[in-house]
Amino acid sequence: MFCEKCGKEITKGVAVCPSCGFQPTSSKVRLKNVWRVTPVEGQVPVNGFATDCVVCETCMHFCSHYHEGSAIPALSRIVIDPTEFDWMMHNTDHHLVNRLICRQCPGVAPCMAACRVPNAMSRDDKTGAVLIDDEFCNRCRACERACPYQALWFSESRDRMFKCDLCGGDPQCVQVCPVSCLKYEKIA
Amino acid sequence: MQQSNKRGGWAGKILKIDLTAGKVVEEPVTDELAYSFLGGRGFDAKFLWDMVRPGIDPLAPEAVLTLGAGLLTGTVYPECGRVNVGCLSPLTGIYGFGNSGGWWPTRLKAAGYDHIIITGRSPKPVYVLINDDGVEIKDAGDIWGKTTTETEKILRDKHGRDVRVAGIGPAGENLVRTATTIVDASYSAHGGSGAVWGSKNLKAIAVTGTKKIHIHDPQTFYDLAKQEIKRIRECTRQGEAEYKKYGTLILYKWLPKYVGHGADKRYLPPEEMDHLQPENLFEKYCVGYHAACSNCQENCTYLWEVNVGPYAGTRTGALRFGSTDYMTMGMGNANTSSMVKFHSLCNQYGLCGKMAATALYFALELYERGILTKEDTDGIEIKAGDHEAIIELTHMIALRQGFGKILGEGPGNMARFIKDAYPYRHGVYGRIYTALLPFITSTRGTDHLGCLETFTATPETRNKLHENLVKIYPDLGPPMEPGIQGKTRLMFWEEHHKTVLDCMGRCFIAGGGISGCPSIGYELDEDPMGEGQARLLTILTGREFTGAEILKAGERIFNLERAFNVRQGAGRESDMAAPADQNIQFDWLALGKVDGNIMRQYLDQYYETRGWDKDGVPTRAKLEELGLGYVADELEANRPYPPYQGPPLWPIDKYPSGGERTKW
Numbered sequence A: 001m002f003c004e005k006c007g008k009e010i011t012k013g014v015a016v017c018p019s020c021g022f023q024p025t026s027s028k029v030r031l032k033n034v035w036r037v038t039p040v041e042g043q044v045p046v047n048g049f050a051t052d053c054v055v056c057e058t059c060m061h062f063c064s065h066y067h068e069g070s071a072i073p074a075l076s077r078i079v080i081d082p083t084e085f086d087w088m089m090h091n092t093d094h095h096l097v098n099r100l101i102c103r104q105c106p107g108v109a110p111c112m113a114a115c116r117v118p119n120a121m122s123r124d125d126k127t128g129a130v131l132i133d134d135e136f137c138n139r140c141r142a143c144e145r146a147c148p149y150q151a152l153w154f155s156e157s158r159d160r161m162f163k164c165d166l167c168g169g170d171p172q173c174v175q176v177c178p179v180s181c182l183k184y185e186k187i188a
Numbered sequence B: 001m002q003q004s005n006k007r008g009g010w011a012g013k014i015l016k017i018d019l020t021a022g023k024v025v026e027e028p029v030t031d032e033l034a035y036s037f038l039g040g041r042g043f044d045a046k047f048l049w050d051m052v053r054p055g056i057d058p059l060a061p062e063a064v065l066t067l068g069a070g071l072l073t074g075t076v077y078p079e080c081g082r083v084n085v086g087c088l089s090p091l092t093g094i095y096g097f098g099n100s101g102g103w104w105p106t107r108l109k110a111a112g113y114d115h116i117i118i119t120g121r122s123p124k125p126v127y128v129l130i131n132d133d134g135v136e137i138k139d140a141g142d143i144w145g146k147t148t149t150e151t152e153k154i155l156r157d158k159h160g161r162d163v164r165v166a167g168i169g170p171a172g173e174n175l176v177r178t179a180t181t182i183v184d185a186s187y188s189a190h191g192g193s194g195a196v197w198g199s200k201n202l203k204a205i206a207v208t209g210t211k212k213i214h215i216h217d218p219q220t221f222y223d224l225a226k227q228e229i230k231r232i233r234e235c236t237r238q239g240e241a242e243y244k245k246y247g248t249l250i251l252y253k254w255l256p257k258y259v260g261h262g263a264d265k266r267y268l269p270p271e272e273m274d275h276l277q278p279e280n281l282f283e284k285y286c287v288g289y290h291a292a293c294s295n296c297q298e299n300c301t302y303l304w305e306v307n308v309g310p311y312a313g314t315r316t317g318a319l320r321f322g323s324t325d326y327m328t329m330g331m332g333n334a335n336t337s338s339m340v341k342f343h344s345l346c347n348q349y350g351l352c353g354k355m356a357a358t359a360l361y362f363a364l365e366l367y368e369r370g371i372l373t374k375e376d377t378d379g380i381e382i383k384a385g386d387h388e389a390i391i392e393l394t395h396m397i398a399l400r401q402g403f404g405k406i407l408g409e410g411p412g413n414m415a416r417f418i419k420d421a422y423p424y425r426h427g428v429y430g431r432i433y434t435a436l437l438p439f440i441t442s443t444r445g446t447d448h449l450g451c452l453e454t455f456t457a458t459p460e461t462r463n464k465l466h467e468n469l470v471k472i473y474p475d476l477g478p479p480m481e482p483g484i485q486g487k488t489r490l491m492f493w494e495e496h497h498k499t500v501l502d503c504m505g506r507c508f509i510a511g512g513g514i515s516g517c518p519s520i521g522y523e524l525d526e527d528p529m530g531e532g533q534a535r536l537l538t539i540l541t542g543r544e545f546t547g548a549e550i551l552k553a554g555e556r557i558f559n560l561e562r563a564f565n566v567r568q569g570a571g572r573e574s575d576m577a578a579p580a581d582q583n584i585q586f587d588w589l590a591l592g593k594v595d596g597n598i599m600r601q602y603l604d605q606y607y608e609t610r611g612w613d614k615d616g617v618p619t620r621a622k623l624e625e626l627g628l629g630y631v632a633d634e635l636e637a638n639r640p641y642p643p644y645q646g647p648p649l650w651p652i653d654k655y656p657s658g659g660e661r662t663k664w
């Protein structure tokens, strides 16, 4: 694991970081070494916005196959939600797509702060991704309500929470997007 | 007939909806059905053969509408997000099918169904909702009369963001024969099928779901899908890059150099063609990207907006060459904003752009010949290049008003309403289209989608393909020499290849560019029998496939479709292009001039290659070889069928009509 303050590698379970003297208070707070997948600012200007996403759902197919064993768009951890119908009907002036994906909020993530169940949520050692452990999670959905980005949700049919886990550091969606409009980056 | 649990790829269930009784039944996909007919177009052929009695009215309750996702649709394999729609076509009176992209097809598989079969007629307008809770037939009172975009929007707002919608617009409700099924508000399948939805009082099918499809070897399959993405990205075939950039609109650049395309007579003069060049269209109207189908790498469609002029405010998606060529080049119309408007109207009303425009094109020809006059057309003068008249008439077609009632019967059927028009009719089976040799043998009437390689590939590709193909078919003729000798063998192979792609749900553009070799996981010219595809299917399904066996399935499906048409009265006489179209200046297959005589010779040679008799009827030997003995039995017992006359038409005032003019 890594030190939450300076980001240097430390052995799991140590009380004090040998490099900076930081005392890890909780495995939930992570200030350094947090990665995320995020939309790339696009090339095509549209009424002042810019987007490259072509609503092909390739990311959704690969994400769901990678995690669920078969392509089921509704069970993807990234959701591409077209809004072009509103645009065509002149309800909106732009046809940006909604992209719902977890920001892996550094520091205290709102979803984790809302979670009252011990061990249900943690940070991935390698990527800092916010993870949910289905064994401990009691499906109260407090995290879902707390997330400001609608980036995690509950699936009735699978009876568990769905959120991006960064594929353990090998994000599939980024690799298959035909217009390279997703990137994998270190945010903190 | 048993169904093995371990079979991968198919969702495994067929949904049968009887709208008269409001009953829904699920049936398993048997091994026999799955392995003989693959899926998509193949299932359509089988169901329509089994369920449609010859000679019925395509708009009667006993008619059948089938919609089905391909075998690879709803998997992670790229560029396979397509649905096949099939029916006895009210437009042509023969087998009708169309293949459409969109997001809807993958949702159908995720809902746990390979195919939907719709029969009967609901007493009142309904839509069908399919989700994890089951299948529900719901009242469509509040969406009946709405445009396709409104319908999609309303149903998604109501049933959740993952819901996708296929359905019809006002044109389908008014039983316009050129109406089509519109998938996800932008993509069209088979002009003609829209009226069948309307005749069943069915407005839309909204689908979502989270069912898992079994895959025999998910890890290898996943790796192959990623490999295919790599292959597609690295593809350098001629046209691939341009296609990615412009979609099918690139054809405005490429095709005019082929004499004989489309409506040669009213070709726009070269200087006016400039407006239609894709660069110019893009600069003027394109406002952003928007790819077509689920899980596609090509991003070939865009969003369009007109900002100035009489059509300002028009916003639409998925503008295509195929939906606009006749209304521009054919009608001598260089006003490009009207082209965007026309396309938008077709999408919103649920009209097939091609069929609606060819009806207008035919009307223009008749008007110029003096067969139609102002009295017939409600005072609208139909002149070449008059875009206002075109747009006005498009509204009238969709709402079945005035002269639009006759136009709405479709390009082929119009001649039956207009005195003296018959000698000037075009196409084969009522589809107006240049009657090139490779186009006339399609099982749905003149159509280019059976035969892309034969004319769009580069000479090198064609030669290489020939080299490999001649090892399997020794009677194959040289590809680059004029004449028809041995060319029917190429069509034989290619029609099967294309049929298989339709069964897989694979796009025809995928990984080969528009000028190359659409194929699944292999380079077509190196592996024409598709062994690569067979390996993929083996990994997906867990059953050993060979390339030859898959192509054989293509042949089986093609023959079944033909047999369906034979039952509808098709034969050598009706296979010939209309007399007005028997003079082709340059044919892409024969590489030279073609007249009625050559066309007849070609058909004879084609029937022989296919193992059909002199009248184009599949022989018992052929059908039995394909495992279609029951088809031979039925044909033998009932032939001769009454000769093809076109679909039975209703009295022109008996159709529903009216509705709101869309402002979009």
Ligand code: SF4
Binding pocket: A101, A102, A103, A104, A105, A109, A110, A111, A112, A130, A146, A147, A148, A149, A150, A151, A152, A163
């Ligand atoms: S789920 Fe929401 S709150 Fe939690 S880390 Fe992701 S974006 Fe932040």
Ligand code: SF4
Binding pocket: A037, A062, A063, A066, A076, A077, A078, A101, A163, A164, A165, A166, A167, A170, A171, A172, A173, A174
């Ligand atoms: S990084 Fe992985 S889990 Fe997250 S959205 Fe992409 S594919 Fe899904």
Ligand code: SF4
Binding pocket: A052, A053, A054, A055, A056, A057, A058, A059, A060, A080, A176, A177, A178, A179, A180, A181, A182
């Ligand atoms: S793969 Fe890329 S372009 Fe396609 S929907 Fe996802 S983010 Fe958009």
